[in-house]
Amino acid sequence: MSERPLILIVDDDRDIVRGMSLRLRVNGYDVLSAYDGAQGLALARKSLPRAVVLDLRMPVMDGLTMLAELRASPTTRTTPVVIVSANVADSARKRAMQLDASYFLQKPLRDGDLISALDTVLSCPEAAG
Amino acid sequence: MNEPTKQRQILLVDDSPEDRSTYGRLITQRSECRYVISEAETGAEGLERCRRDKPDCVLLDYSLPDFDGLEFLSRLCDARGVTALPVVMVTGRGDETIAVEALKRGARDYVSKGQITSEGIRRAINNAVEKAALDQKLREANEMLAQQNLRLAELYDTAHQFVDNVSHEFRTPLAVIKEFTSIIRDELAGPVGDEQREYLDIVANRVDDLENMVNDMLDISRLEAGLLGVCRRKCRVADIVSHVRSSLERRAEVSRIRLRFALDDGLPEVYCDQEKIGRVIINLTVNAIKFSHEGGEVTLTGQRRHKEPALVTIALSATGPGIAPEHRDAIFERFRQLEGAARRSTRGFGLGLNIANELVHLNFGDIFLESELGAGSTFSFTIPVAEPRLLIPWYLTRVDVIREPLSTVSLATAHAPAEANAQLLDDLDQLVQHQLRRCYLVFRTRSWEWLVVVPSGQPEVGTLVSRINDALAESNRNRPGAALPRLAFKTHGTWRVKDQLPEFLHVVEDALRIEEPVCV
Structure with missing residues (x-):
């Protein structure tokens, strides 16, 4: 386990990815990024990040499908996932909850929300698995 | 009205050639209006002519060789049971029962055989034609209204959908502006002077304004569509x-x-x-x-x-x-x-x-x-205040503000196994809250226990229980981690608000008290 936990950011908006990456790096995380669900899934399976920050509405494969895929494969079954989405539908929130997303954060984020969500998620003992 | 200038096609359905010629003569005699008379001898022929010629009015004898006039009327009706064609029935003298039955089946009027005058028969025909025309107009107007209603409902849905989409589309750029403003402000991209920081604060405030407006718009839209969920907790x-x-x-x-x-x-x-x-x-x-x-x-x-x-x-x-x-x-x-x-x-x-x-x-x-x-x-x-002994009576006085007046109120309690994992219980709480309508009162009295008050006019406790259990089963099918614990429901009864409130509050009190010693 590296000292700087590896986080995978999956969002089709490159500006969002850039801003979040900068934030996370400053706060002591290493960051990988992907711009759609399929790319994100492949990267998650290959690099096994400590946590995934996931958007919902994306091309190729949307976030909920990617989350379901993560849950279906043994190596990523328990990887903590923080949803960061502009989607406000209750159905999306429910579905994310069913798939054991750790947090469902609404865009725009409030200062510090993402960092504290990740800090919490990574401090849980079961998150290490 | 402008009757004299009109031309009307009248179909006579009668098996007696003498009667047909009498009626024809009475109708056309000294009339200022032009009547074109056609004739049919049997019911079948009459129906055929109705379909083919579309006369303005049918003068129908009750007794026909193949089937009677009432049967004729029934066959003339379309699927909606409406006769578009005005029919005047000719009944035997004094035979009111048949006349009434004929009117029920869509005849516009009737005349009694033997009492037929030229003026009387023309009046019956003209009235029948005008009534039918008015009915037709009314039907068309109704249809138009129904269609417009449908269209409005569609527009309404589209408007709500639009607000949802706008909200989504606004949030992403807002998120980017907000993030980079704060990145600069926090000096992640180099030092920032006081004045610059102040200006960045102005930007940040206005971004917050926009975000609040988007949220308000979304809530109003959902409120109107009855979709605004509310998750009340201690x-x-x-x-x-x-x-x-x-x-x-x-x-x-x-x-x-x-x-x-x-x-x-x-x-x-x-x-x-x-x-x-x-x-x-x-x-x-x-x-x-x-x-x-x-x-x-x-x-x-x-x-x-x-x-x-x-x-x-x-x-x-x-x-x-x-x-x-x-x-x-x-x-x-x-x-x-x-x-x-x-x-x-x-x-x-x-x-x-x-x-x-x-x-x-x-x-x-x-x-x-x-x-x-x-x-x-x-x-x-x-x-x-989150104190059930105060909250529930208060709720009863307030629930009619968001719903119609309350007539009865029911009480149920739900328990999960007390030893269940705290995180799972929180998830369960969230699931329960999501399944409930906004006028229910759900109070989590302990981490593993809920009090549910169901106002009248809402699905009963039983429906609620099965809805929650379905959601629970569905959730557990999809959850990769530990399953959510089962909920056991107990219904305590239903009370009339008008005169049984003290009993209800008494039961609430009992429900709260009995569990007290079990508290862990």
Whole structure:
């Protein structure tokens, strides 16, 4: 386990990815990024990040499908996932909850929300698995 | 009306050639209107001619060789049971029963054989034709209305969908602006001077404004569509305030307003939707700051009501121009911004106070305004204290505000295994809240126990239980981690609000007391 936990950011908006990456790096995380669900899934399976920050509405494969895929494969079954989405539908929130997303954060984020969500998620003992 | 100039095609259905010729003669005799007469000898032939020639009116004898006049009428009706063709029935003398039956089956009028006069038969025919034409118009108008209704319903759905989409599309750029503003402000991209920081704060405030507007718009739209979910829980006012505090402080600072927070010590826990009440506080504070003079002061206070211990009052007092008495009621209306000196620029579009009002009602509270012209205003609202013995009676007085008047009330309790994992119980709580309508009262009395009050006019407890169990099963099918624990329901009964409330409250009391010693 590296000292700087590896986080995978999956969002089709490159500006969002850039801003979040900068934030996370400053706060002591290493960051990988992907711009759609399929790319994100492949990267998650290959690099096994400590946590995934996931958007919902994306091309190729949307976030909920990617989350379901993560849950279906043994190596990523328990990887903590923080949803960061502009989607406000209750159905999306429910579905994310069913798939054991750790947090469902609404865009725009409030200062510090993402960092504290990740800090919490990574401090849980079961998150290490 | 303009009868004399009209030409009317009349079909005579009668098996007697003598009768047909008599009727024909009576109809056309000395008439200013032109009647074209055609004839049919049997019912079948008559129906065929109706279809082919589409006469303006049928004069129908009751006795026909193949089937009788009533059967003829039935066969003439379309699938909706409507005869578009006006029919005048000729009945035997004094045979009222047949006449009545004929009218029931769609005949427009009847004449009695042997009492037929030229004028009488023409009047019957003309009336029948006009009535049928009016009916037709009415049917068309109805159809048009039905179609327009459908179209309106579609537009309404589209509008709500549109608001949802706009909300989504606005949030992403807002997120980017907000993130990079704060990245610069936090000096992640190099040093920033004080003046620059101040300007960045202005940007950040305005981004917050936009975000609030998007949220207000979305809530209004959902409220109207009946889709606005509300998740009321036991929570602390201090937590709600601390959640919104930093952004409000930044805003006050930029406007050079002193913002003070003064929550009473020992404020009891409240029962409300934290996010929604946070939005109410934002909207009222932003409003107070907006209408204060530079250098003014805005104070947020929170205290338990002396007169009504079931409630906590949160108030925002601001020094400022105040609001004239005649404007005080209108201020919570949608899209309303007061004209006059107090109004600066065009910030917001007037949804803020309206949605604050609606959100407070959803949380079983009330919103108030006190104001003195030239001195300032205080907006305040109440939320119930999270103490079931106070909360439930209060809820009963408030539930008709968001629903029709209450006639009965039912009580159920739900238990999960007390030893279940705390996180799973929280997830379960969230699931239960999601399944409930906004006029139910669900109170989590212990981490593993819920009290559910179901008002009349809503699906009964049984329906509720099966809905929650279905959601639970569905959730557990999809959950990769540990399954959510099962819930056991117990229904306690239904009471009339009018005269059985004391019994109901007694049972609530018992339900609360009996479990007490089990508390862990």
